[in-house]
Amino acid sequence: MNVCFGVFILLSVPFSSINGAYSENIETVVQKLTAQNEKLMAKIDKVDSELREEKARNNQLREKVDLLDAKLRLSGRKQTTRQLNDPTVAFTAVISPSDLTNLNAGQPIIFDRTITNMANAYDTSSGIFTAPIRGVYIFNMGIMVEPGENEYLQFVKDGAHVMYNYIHASGGLDDVSSSRTVVMELENGNQVWIRTTKSATHGSGNLHGNEFSTFSGWLLAITE
Template sequence: MSDGRVAFSASLGKQSPTDTGPFTTETTLIFEHVITNIGNAYNQSTGIFTAPVRGVYHFEFHIFGTAGIRAGGSLFRNGDLICTAYEHPKSGSVSASNGVSLLLEVGDQVSVRLPIGSSIHENQNHHTTFSGHLIFTM
């Protein structure tokens, strides 16, 4: 049981320039570089946040892409698509982000997935991130 303090932020954690994707199947992104994980509700081995208490949570994610490859990410709750951030740069690099507040029950799971055919880029600047926090319990 959580004492009501739940917040996390994590990046993909790559130190040298690395592309993830594209893949032929939708893939859960694992944000290995944990910046904050108060309440330990984010699992850096699976990339999945699990709600420890019933309440309203806010999540946001930021993705970074490079020229010529679709860059995207989608936020899922319990396997259901909630929102997407997407760009298709013709040249240079791009970033896209999205955020949402969700009512979660204990045990609900939230993650960011890389859509089929999309790619994201990461380096020591930690451009690609996933964050969330409990706003209030219900």
Template sequence: MLLVQNILVILVSFSYLISAEQQNKYEVYQKLQQDLESMKFENEARFKKTDTKISNMEGRISQQDEIIRKQQELIKRLQRNQELQKHTRQVSVQKKVALTYRTSGDQSSLGADHTIKFDRRITDVFNSYSSSTGIFTAPVGGYYAFVLDTRTLPGRICWIDAVKNGVPIATNYMEAPSGQEDSETSFAIVRLDTGDQVWVRNKVYHGHSCGLDDLANFSGFLLYQDL
């Protein structure tokens, strides 16, 4: 608006300059020069104020950007802390499963698919093995390790499997010469869902009668639980 007014002033001054008498033209010219100088100073002052406002706005925008950046960093730290706390809670409630059982006496005549019952409890942290059925039942899902150690009666041939839900996961094959024993140890790592079962059974090998002494033992433990 002020620029329009300045232009109008210039136009009016020129018009007056053209129509003025010769003696007044010099005075009008001086007045026009003064008006132009005044307009120049006013415009320079206005531009300076505008530059100052723009500079101030840029400064405020820069401050806002810095605030936003710090807030984003804070949000990321909070998210990492929440994830760490969640993981810590999950680890803190992880169940502990560990067991070792042995047989209390010789088992001289084992039939086909006969479940071998380890009835001497050494340790069972979660009470997950039943000595009456010979079955371990997984209390939680995760990865488990099992160790099967067996020894035959003299002169016996045995094929002993550790099975998960009926599927073999480890095998002890022993062939003892007459008058001597033979022993075998196997190890397996397997993933179990909650409720999966593991047990040890005899597999008749070519009709041979298997017999185990009282040194057989079965152990297992939870490596890590599903999160």
């Protein structure tokens, strides 16, 4: 009987200890899981906050892109409208008599007949082109002289030298032509013409006409 009682006591003590240890272990695990869960939730909240901030930045960027796109479309429409409304300025004039003779130093060359004179900016009586609008213009002179003749000419802008042209037909039977082209920016009202140089040795003073000598110009682009 004593032996059996001793065995019973020996078995009941470890069972209580195990039960307590097991309860403490579960509590510890729960605490750890709770702490891990809190850390995970904090990370999720942080990621969610970063996503909201990134979405806000993307929305701002999209608004800027939309605004830029709208400005570009508006600019394109304005440019198209401006091109449609831009005036056409262009002329070509020729020397119609057979020759211009006895030209003096500094004398304007009169190209008396126009083939084209859009905007009526070229004056056949004076040989002067007057810019009707501020912009970049292209001008060309093509001059012919007969054998034995020579001449120094120049583009001038409001009376100031821009560019020379020299034509020389040394002799024989052949006429000689020379062409020069210049690009210049003009203000509204600026004037351009061709004249002999002011030097006393400007040349023989004779140019061949019959529409072989020409003066042309046109508006390339309007400037602000």
